[in-house]
Amino acid sequence: MPRIIGNPKKSFVTGNETAAWACLVAGADMMFGYPITPQNEIMHYWTRLAPKHGRGFLQTEDELSAGFTVCGSVQCGKKAFTATAGPGNVLMQEPFGMAEAMRLPLLAIIQQRGGPSSGTVVYSQQEVTLTTFGGNGEGMRIVYSTASHQEIYDYTIKGFNVAWKYRFPVFILGDGYQAKMREPLEMYDPEDRGIEMIKPYPLIGLEGKISAGREPQHLCNIYSLEEELYEVVMKVAAEYEALEDTIVEYDEKYCNDADIIIVSHGVVSRAADDAVKALRAQGIKAGYFRPITLRPYPRKQLRAAIAKSGAKKLLIAESAYGQLDRLTKQEIFGENVKIENLFKPGVGIIDYDIISKVKSVL
Amino acid sequence: MLAPAVPKSWYLPSKPHKFCPGCGHGIVLKALGEVIDELQIQDQAIFGCDIGCSLLAWDFFACDSTQTHHGRTTPVMVGIKRSRPELTCIGYMGDGGGYSIGSQHLLNAAVRNEKVTLILVNNTNYGMTGGQMAPTTLPGQKTETSPYGRDPETTGYPTMGPEFLAELTPDSAYIARATVSKYKQLKKYLKSALKNQMEGNGFSFVEVLSTCPTNWRTNAQQSWNFLEDEMEKYFPVGELKNPLGKGDK
Amino acid sequence: MSFSINSTGRIIEAYIGEYASGKSEMAINRALDLKNQGRQVTLVDLDTVEPFYTLRTLKKVLEAMGMKVISFAREDSFGLGETGAMLNPKARWALMNEGDIIMDIGYGVQGAKTLNLVEGANESSELKILAVINGTRPMTDSKEKIREYLTELGRVDAIVLNTHLGDETTVEIIKMGNDLIQEVGCEMGIPIAYMAVNEDLHELVPAEKYAMQVKYIKRYMPGAMW
Numbered sequence: 001m002p003r004i005i006g007n008p009k010k011s012f013v014t015g016n017e018t019a020a021w022a023c024l025v026a027g028a029d030m031m032f033g034y035p036i037t038p039q040n041e042i043m044h045y046w047t048r049l050a051p052k053h054g055r056g057f058l059q060t061e062d063e064l065s066a067g068f069t070v071c072g073s074v075q076c077g078k079k080a081f082t083a084t085a086g087p088g089n090v091l092m093q094e095p096f097g098m099a100e101a102m103r104l105p106l107l108a109i110i111q112q113r114g115g116p117s118s119g120t121v122v123y124s125q126q127e128v129t130l131t132t133f134g135g136n137g138e139g140m141r142i143v144y145s146t147a148s149h150q151e152i153y154d155y156t157i158k159g160f161n162v163a164w165k166y167r168f169p170v171f172i173l174g175d176g177y178q179a180k181m182r183e184p185l186e187m188y189d190p191e192d193r194g195i196e197m198i199k200p201y202p203l204i205g206l207e208g209k210i211s212a213g214r215e216p217q218h219l220c221n222i223y224s225l226e227e228e229l230y231e232v233v234m235k236v237a238a239e240y241e242a243l244e245d246t247i248v249e250y251d252e253k254y255c256n257d258a259d260i261i262i263v264s265h266g267v268v269s270r271a272a273d274d275a276v277k278a279l280r281a282q283g284i285k286a287g288y289f290r291p292i293t294l295r296p297y298p299r300k301q302l303r304a305a306i307a308k309s310g311a312k313k314l315l316i317a318e319s320a321y322g323q324l325d326r327l328t329k330q331e332i333f334g335e336n337v338k339i340e341n342l343f344k345p346g347v348g349i350i351d352y353d354i355i356s357k358v359k360s361v362l
Numbered sequence: 363m364l365a366p367a368v369p370k371s372w373y374l375p376s377k378p379h380k381f382c383p384g385c386g387h388g389i390v391l392k393a394l395g396e397v398i399d400e401l402q403i404q405d406q407a408i409f410g411c412d413i414g415c416s417l418l419a420w421d422f423f424a425c426d427s428t429q430t431h432h433g434r435t436t437p438v439m440v441g442i443k444r445s446r447p448e449l450t451c452i453g454y455m456g457d458g459g460g461y462s463i464g465s466q467h468l469l470n471a472a473v474r475n476e477k478v479t480l481i482l483v484n485n486t487n488y489g490m491t492g493g494q495m496a497p498t499t500l501p502g503q504k505t506e507t508s509p510y511g512r513d514p515e516t517t518g519y520p521t522m523g524p525e526f527l528a529e530l531t532p533d534s535a536y537i538a539r540a541t542v543s544k545y546k547q548l549k550k551y552l553k554s555a556l557k558n559q560m561e562g563n564g565f566s567f568v569e570v571l572s573t574c575p576t577n578w579r580t581n582a583q584q585s586w587n588f589l590e591d592e593m594e595k596y597f598p599v600g601e602l603k604n605p606l607g608k609g610d611k
Numbered sequence: 612m613s614f615s616i617n618s619t620g621r622i623i624e625a626y627i628g629e630y631a632s633g634k635s636e637m638a639i640n641r642a643l644d645l646k647n648q649g650r651q652v653t654l655v656d657l658d659t660v661e662p663f664y665t666l667r668t669l670k671k672v673l674e675a676m677g678m679k680v681i682s683f684a685r686e687d688s689f690g691l692g693e694t695g696a697m698l699n700p701k702a703r704w705a706l707m708n709e710g711d712i713i714m715d716i717g718y719g720v721q722g723a724k725t726l727n728l729v730e731g732a733n734e735s736s737e738l739k740i741l742a743v744i745n746g747t748r749p750m751t752d753s754k755e756k757i758r759e760y761l762t763e764l765g766r767v768d769a770i771v772l773n774t775h776l777g778d779e780t781t782v783e784i785i786k787m788g789n790d791l792i793q794e795v796g797c798e799m800g801i802p803i804a805y806m807a808v809n810e811d812l813h814e815l816v817p818a819e820k821y822a823m824q825v826k827y828i829k830r831y832m833p834g835a836m837w
Binding site: 009010011012013014017021041044048182183184187 | 630631719745747748749750752775776777778779784832
Binding site for chain 2: 034035036037040043044047048051057058059061062063087117118
């Protein structure tokens with residue numbers, strides 16, 4: 001693949017543009033999408049860039065269709081992606097479920113907006129439950145929650161490789177603020193960082209003629225017997241769990257001695273980072289823990305942080321009414337730590353909010 | 363100064379309305395308001411709005427009204443009509459909501475000859491999300507997701523809604539295409555579409571060609587030219603089905 | 612063609628340019644400047660895609676200073692669920708206001724055509740259309756791309772050099788980007804209106820070292836939630 005960026009350089013960009021460029025340099029072949037705020041500029045930039053680089057785009061009739069066209073595209077060996085938000089993410093749970101069931105390596109960028117229903121178009125962290133455990137399945141997905149444009153770029157590139165290597169659907173979970181925010185980004189071609197992009201490969205439409213002896217492929221997505229499905233799900237679960245240590249990512253600061261650990265993800269973790277520094281400067285022993293992958297969740301690492309810090313409390317801060325909270329509680333069940341929360345559904349959280357909350361509970 | 367005459371069925375606290383200057387929605391809603399007055403159905407009308415610019419009409423009328431979901435106004439109206447047939451259900455949507463994300467509902471409601479009235483405003487783009495390509499975008503027309511012009515080779519030709527709905531419906535359905543440039547005709551079609559529902563005949567549908575200066579980036583003259591010279595040539599205006607009497611096709 | 616930012620007559624300027632190129636920042640700074648000179652100023656938000664209504668507090672500050680601001684406050688236009696492209700009816704008649712008019716124009720495939728929405732803009736002899744360009748934006752980071760972009764824009768009376776990299780701006784970055792833009796401007800016969808530099812870099816980028824007008828600006832967008 002010819003290099004697109006050339007010499008790595010810093011650019012001043014928005015998060016949506018970042019996502020479009022990252023998909024381009026990662027070698028994505030196709031985007032399927034449907035207009036929904038706040039992800040529109042991903043499509044706007046992809047439709048400007050794609051024809052210049054021989055890539056494809058289709059604006060489908062809705063998000064169900066966008067999700068399923070991506071499923072079809074990856075089945076026949078193309079690196080395909082979509083981007084959506086809010087009610088669009090709800091509709092895409094049906095195709096995302098198919099991707100989970102059939103182990104299809106699709107990549108979806110989710111720019112969370114306010115909910116429930118049409119909610120707001122602005123911002124939230126209310127699509128955590130949906131993106132990690134949506135659909136009638138077991139949440140066999142890989143979800144990266146990004147906090148900066150650089151991370152949107154890096155994890156989108158990585159996400160394609162993780163998807164195609166392990167064959168689980170991958171989600172880049174951003175939000176409306178990250179989508180619209182402007183900040184510097186270092187753009188690069190993956191090969192210049194020693195990242196080898198995994199070549200996509202077809203699951204159907206394989207090379208060779210069936211009439212000349214090639215085995216036909218029959219991809220299965222429904223089972224007649226309970227036992228059959230049971231075996232399939234158990235096998236997938238085992239494979240997923242075996243990968244956890246490889247895939248899990250997190251960030252941890254000041255947890256060697258902390259009375260309280262602030263757990264947050266995505267853009268809120270930027271405020272948590274500032275808050276912890278400010279609290280430390282005031283002599284308050286606060287720690288910082290941020291799951292970067294929400295699925296699989298860095299449960300061992302958070303348990304270890306609690307153990308070594310001796311923290312008596314966790315403060316879970318999120319722009320939702322307890323979605324990270326529920327996720328975290330189920331992952332660290334049994335820990336002897338009191339859990340406080342700072343829930344601001346659909347509203348931004350700044351360092352001041354966290355500092356005040358910490359002071360009020362210590 | 364005399365206040366401008368406004369339909370009795372308008373909800374005055376929501377005026378002035380929120381549509382952009384030069385937008386055609388205001389004309390459609392004025393005609394609809396007058397028709398609601400003339401048919402005296404303010405108390406029995408249920409007005410349902412899609413998501414998109416049509417949503418800005420959600421508190422336009424002093425009628426019971428509900429917002430729905432993008433593309434889902436048709437089934438919400440059908441649910442109401444099936445449960446309370448004495449109500450007159452008016453679904454109001456854009457070309458994206460009706461012909462794209464809500465197309466399966468539109469198609470199946472037509473096939474079942476659901477006794478609701480649907481008004482679909484066609485302005486050739488997704489206005490509210492910032493001017494993306496719609497099913498009705500004309501060949502060669504530039505939008506945010508067809509920045510080099512709509513190419514029918516890869517994205518097909520504009521959806522001809524009334525034409526395909528006419529194929530799907532029995533003769534008791536009312537199907538028409540109007541334009542905001544012909545007000546009297548628009549009003550007549552809307553009235554027929556409501557009467558057809560009220561008489562219990564069947565599915566009633568009016569597509570209305572309309573203007574979107576904000577996303578077209580056109581001044582008054584250019585907007586009108588695009589409507590009359592481009593859109594009305596591509597999308598023929600007239601009644602395709604009228605069980606109430608003779609059509610004027 | 613020449614361009615002077617110190618005109619004594621009525622000033623009507625439209626800031627156009629690529630997405631996130633700095634149109635709103637330029638328009639706000641310019642309007643503030645003129646206001647501080649004791650002039651009567653109307654600031655008009657014509658960015659239908661991303662209006663600067665996120666700068667709610669700023670709108671109030673500007674209005675408190677006596678500046679007329681034509682834009683949607685978020686609370687005026689919201690409560691409507693889905694939202695995005697909207698045009699404030701007052702913006703259509705913006706040129707009817709007395710005094711200086713500074714307009715922030717939206718981006719998009721139709722970009723500068725947004726001026727069609729302003730009554731009298733096409734006939735105005737006072738109107739200057741200024742293209743804001745940041746040489747670190749991916750779509751305008753080479754001479755070829757800048758030329759392609761300027762050509763697409765249509766009428767441009769002058770260019771505002773706005774190369775920066777947010778918090779990571781350096782003198783070298785400014786120079787590298789602005790040199791490219793200037794060369795293209797020169798080749799296309801489009802004058803430079805002024806160079807915008809973050810006020811924090813005043814000492815590193817002294818105005819007297821440049822042959823063009825240098826305008827020290829305050830960046831307001833980082834103060835918005837996004």
